[in-house]
Amino acid sequence: MNNLSAEKSLIGKKFPEIPIIASRICGELSVSHSLTAIKAIESACGITPSVQTEKLRRLMLIAHIIKSHTDHLYQSIIPEFLGLESFCDLKKDHLEIFKNAIALQKYTDRIFHLVGGRAVHQISTVSGGFKSYPSTLEIESLDNDSKNIADSANELLSLVFSFKLPNIARKITFLALHKRDIYALDTGEVWSDTGEHFMANEAEQFLIDKSIADQKIRKIFLKNKVISAGSLARLKLNKLSAEIKKTIDDAQMSFENPYSNIYAEAIEINILIQESLELLRHFAKNDIEDEPIKLPKKFGTGSAVCESPTGLLFYSLDFDKEGRLLKYEIITPTELNLLAFKNDYKIVQKTIEKLDKREQARLIKLLALSYNISLPRDD
Amino acid sequence: MKKTLTIFSLHCCGGCSQEFLSDYQSIGQLADCFDITEPDDYGHDSIDVALVEGHLKSEKEEKNLKLIRKIAKTVVAIGACAHLSGVGSQKKSTKTVSDVIKVDYIIPGCPISKKELYHCLMDLYWGKKFTLPDLAVCFECRQNGNKCLLKDNKICLGPITRMGCDSICVNNGEACLGCRGHIPAPNIEKIKEALHPIVQDEAEIDHLLSFYGNQNE
Numbered sequence: 001m002n003n004l005s006a007e008k009s010l011i012g013k014k015f016p017e018i019p020i021i022a023s024r025i026c027g028e029l030s031v032s033h034s035l036t037a038i039k040a041i042e043s044a045c046g047i048t049p050s051v052q053t054e055k056l057r058r059l060m061l062i063a064h065i066i067k068s069h070t071d072h073l074y075q076s077i078i079p080e081f082l083g084l085e086s087f088c089d090l091k092k093d094h095l096e097i098f099k100n101a102i103a104l105q106k107y108t109d110r111i112f113h114l115v116g117g118r119a120v121h122q123i124s125t126v127s128g129g130f131k132s133y134p135s136t137l138e139i140e141s142l143d144n145d146s147k148n149i150a151d152s153a154n155e156l157l158s159l160v161f162s163f164k165l166p167n168i169a170r171k172i173t174f175l176a177l178h179k180r181d182i183y184a185l186d187t188g189e190v191w192s193d194t195g196e197h198f199m200a201n202e203a204e205q206f207l208i209d210k211s212i213a214d215q216k217i218r219k220i221f222l223k224n225k226v227i228s229a230g231s232l233a234r235l236k237l238n239k240l241s242a243e244i245k246k247t248i249d250d251a252q253m254s255f256e257n258p259y260s261n262i263y264a265e266a267i268e269i270n271i272l273i274q275e276s277l278e279l280l281r282h283f284a285k286n287d288i289e290d291e292p293i294k295l296p297k298k299f300g301t302g303s304a305v306c307e308s309p310t311g312l313l314f315y316s317l318d319f320d321k322e323g324r325l326l327k328y329e330i331i332t333p334t335e336l337n338l339l340a341f342k343n344d345y346k347i348v349q350k351t352i353e354k355l356d357k358r359e360q361a362r363l364i365k366l367l368a369l370s371y372n373i374s375l376p377r378d379d
Numbered sequence: 380m381k382k383t384l385t386i387f388s389l390h391c392c393g394g395c396s397q398e399f400l401s402d403y404q405s406i407g408q409l410a411d412c413f414d415i416t417e418p419d420d421y422g423h424d425s426i427d428v429a430l431v432e433g434h435l436k437s438e439k440e441e442k443n444l445k446l447i448r449k450i451a452k453t454v455v456a457i458g459a460c461a462h463l464s465g466v467g468s469q470k471k472s473t474k475t476v477s478d479v480i481k482v483d484y485i486i487p488g489c490p491i492s493k494k495e496l497y498h499c500l501m502d503l504y505w506g507k508k509f510t511l512p513d514l515a516v517c518f519e520c521r522q523n524g525n526k527c528l529l530k531d532n533k534i535c536l537g538p539i540t541r542m543g544c545d546s547i548c549v550n551n552g553e554a555c556l557g558c559r560g561h562i563p564a565p566n567i568e569k570i571k572e573a574l575h576p577i578v579q580d581e582a583e584i585d586h587l588l589s590f591y592g593n594q595n596e
Binding site: 001002003005006007008009010020021024025026027028030067071074075086087088091098101102105106109116117118119120121123124130131132 | 388390391392393394395396397398400401402403404406407410415416434436460465466467468469473489490547548550551552553556
């Protein structure tokens with residue numbers, strides 16, 4: 001859900017208020033919005049964050065993606081496949097699955113409590129650093145309590161892989177961040193799987209808005225191509241370990257099948273849980289320093305792009321010399337993915353024409369659930 | 380016997396309903412008492428509890444909200460958008476939930492405190508009257524051992540803001556910007572006096588005091 005009132009109110013605000021307001025554009029993606037806004041401010045103001053800040057932000061973004069996928073899988077996908085009315089029925093009918101969900105949810109909540117302050121509308125994350133840091137003792141405690149969390153992620157993966165996905169195949173162009181030797185989430189270049197590469201400040205040359213004037217949601221193309229951003233795109237465009245590649249092959253996951261996003265989210269949770277544990281161990285061994293916040297050297301124009309749970313999020317911010325926002329451009333993952341969703345809807349409708357009405361309704365509903373799209377309100 | 384609970388989202392980011400649904404263990408416990416649903420349309424016969432988040436920007440939304448009031452035994456407005464209009468709202472073109480219908484309870488904040496909402500819902504289930512605390516955030520801030528920001532020559536609206544958030548912003552190094560709305564009979568003149576040495580510009584003080592919307596409850 002997008003709050004266009006909050007978005008439009010960005011104009012004229014001083015730079016410290018921008019991430020606070022940006023976070024309130026979308027509650028589900030609040031971490032991505034505030035972090036991408038912060039990075040665009042730093043780009044506009046000549047601030048280079050410290051290595052510690054970059055690592056803490058990465059931990060936060062990882063927790064954000066894990067949490068979003070966990071919510072999506074347990075609250076929408078799993079009840080659908082198990083024939084339940086709602087997520088609440090898991091407790092009654094599938095207690096072990098419910099307990100596993102709680103373990104994953106509590107893990108990310110504890111990370112947010114330590115880094116950022118809370119999951120929805122973070123508090124301590126600001127341009128130039130953090131306003132508050134966790135203690136080494138708190139990090140060690142979380143690290144010690146998380147010995148079994150990788151098993152929880154693996155259990156979720158096994159459960160999701162037990163679901164048979166409808167078999168649809170279509171061509172699409174994947175778009176995600178890419179950087180050598182890392183699972184790119186907040187650094188690197190934007191890559192497509194058809195050879196395009198660009199940085200955040202070049203986005204308007206590659207991402208073309210072809211919507212009609214009075215349409216409320218823009219339709220964004222990569223030049224002339226329909227885009228798919230999110231978990232499938234990230235798995236396609238990042239270097240994966242041999243183990244993860246084997247997992248994908250063993251599951252016979254097809255990147256050309258839009259329903260595969262369900263498998264992709266579960267795979268990503270596993271990848272990111274591992275990295276979050278490595279980061280916690282790093283911070284447990286290396287004391288977090290109470291670094292001063294870096295202040296702007298100048299004000300100008302800056303851009304940034306981060307991965308959000310559902311795909312790329314672009315921010316371009318233009319400040320006056322007092323640090324007040326003159327204009328902005330935000331491209332959301334919904335705008336990148338909406339066209340693919342509409343096209344896939346038509347393809348699936350055509351493919352299932354001969355099935356009975358009940359099965360048709362199920363497959364259409366499942367397609368909508370597979371895409372985790374946050375739609376803006378009418379304004 | 381279970382009661383029915385439906386969440387309605389008007390103009391907002393959806394953060395408050397997100398917070399509400401984010402603690403699986405608590406939702407699992409609540410689900411023993413409530414059937415929790417999102418609306419398919421406004422065609423319910425009757426609901427026990429309607430949670431409403433967001434502000435209103437159109438006559439169609441006002442009409443729908445009045446329908447909710449008609450079918451819901453209890454209406455709980457949740458979050459700063461429903462309570463005060465919220466961040467970025469324009470006074471002329473935005474209404475709060477209370478501007479349009481009678482509201483039985485308000486759970487303030489941006490986002491809400493999910494513990495506070497769970498507490499309210501369990502009180503409703505057992506037929507108890509739920510009340511918000513009337514003291515200021517300073518009460519919690521002192522208990523949490525925080526250094527007073529105002530005394531340190533920094534912005535803070537804690538003295539006029541309703542407690543219940545456990546002073547989470549100040550705990551994390553940020554100022555209280557009043558997302559939970561005012562305490563009863565807030566001393567606005569006093570807080571303006573305290574802010575003047577820190578923020579010289581009168582317009583800037585007014586901006587801070589209405590950051591989360593219209594505080595004239």
